[in-house]
Structures are given as structure tokens and as C-alpha cells.
Amino acid sequence: MKAVIQRVKKAMVEVDGEITGKIGPGILVFLGVGDEDSIKEVDWMADKISGLRIFEDETGKMNLSLMDVEGSALVVSQFTLYGDCRKGKRPSFASAAKPEIANALYEDFIKNFRLKGINTETGRFQAMMDVSLVNDGPVTLIIESPEKKA
Structure with a gap:
């Protein structure tokens, strides 16, 4: 599982002109689900x-933390x-999870955040989205779940 986290003053997602999620101070999480990910990675992330x-x-x-400041x-x-860009000019998405698996784990991540008491808004899975934000800092981090051990 991979995530890009941005500390924001505010952020919003629109799909076809409809606002699907909007927050004030907190974090914007871009969440990617890999083909080997499970609930274990969701909980860790x-x-x-x-x-x-x-x-x-x-x-x-x-x-x-986000919980300390009661952010969204x-x-x-x-x-x-x-997207693997190491070969050629077109990214390969072979290691991304299939949509039905990715959506289930994405929803589990959201549920996990909400169970922690975090006000959590969302985009819309598999939709073309317009994301706007005011990055605070800027603070941007890339996080990957630990490698699986064979």
C-alpha cells in the first residue's frame, strides 16, 4: 500500500461538478492499493x-498528530x-490491485479512520476527480507499507 500525504489548510474533491468531499485543516491522503495488499496493510497504514x-x-x-489536533x-x-515508469514512456499499472479488491481496501481504510474518530471525507472510487488544496507548509510525505516477508 502506498500513500502520499499532504498537510492542508483546506482541500476539496469534485466529480462532475459535485463536491464529494471537503475539509478544513488536516490531511489529504492519496491512497494506492497494491495487488498483494490485505487488511493487514490497511491497518498498518x-x-x-x-x-x-x-x-x-x-x-x-x-x-x-492528526488526532492530537483533531484535524480532518x-x-x-x-x-x-x-505506476511503474522504469521502462518505456508509458506507466505500467500491473502491480495495482484489481478494482474490486482496491475498492474494498480503500473503504476499509476510510472505516478505520472514522472508527478512530477522525472526520473523514472522500473522493469517488474510479471517478475522474478534480482535487484542490491549500498545502500547509508545504508538508508532503510518501509512505509505503512494509515489505512482505516470504
Whole structure:
């Protein structure tokens, strides 16, 4: 599982002119699901992201998590995070999960965040989306779940 996290002052997703998700201060999560991912990776990723200390404390040091600051999350499915660009000029998405598996794990991630008490808005799975944001910092991180051991 892969994610790109951006600390935001606000963010919004629109599909065909309809707002599907909108948040104030918090994080925008672009979430990619790989073909070998399972609920184990969902749980790991949700715990990692919700606990990341990327918000400033009273001294200006990044020491607080999304949960500490009671921020919101906007979660957008992003299979293109699994685009392999090492060969040729056209990305290969062979390692991205099939849509039915990816959607189920994406929904599990959202449920996990909501069970933690995080106000969580979403995009729309497999839709063409317009995403707008005001990046705070800017703070942008790339996170990948640990490699599976054979």
C-alpha cells in the first residue's frame, strides 16, 4: 500500500461538478492499493498516518498528530501511485490491485479512520476527480507499507 500525504489548510474533491468531499485543516491522503495488499496493510497504514506527528506544537516543532489536533482527512483513491515508469514512456499499472479488491481496501481504510474518530471525507472510487488544496507548509510525505516477508 502506498500513500502520499499532504498537510492542508483546506482541500476539496469534485466529480462532475459535485463536491464529494471537503475539509478544513488536516490531511489529504492519496491512497494506492497494491495487488498483494490485505487488511493487514490497511491497518498498518491507517495507524501510521493517523499517528504521524506532522502538525506543529506551541513551540513550532512538528510534534502533534492528526488526532492530537483533531484535524480532518480527505481520502482519495489513487491507483496511479502504482505506476511503474522504469521502462518505456508509458506507466505500467500491473502491480495495482484489481478494482474490486482496491475498492474494498480503500473503504476499509476510510472505516478505520472514522472508527478512530477522525472526520473523514472522500473522493469517488474510479471517478475522474478534480482535487484542490491549500498545502500547509508545504508538508508532503510518501509512505509505503512494509515489505512482505516470504
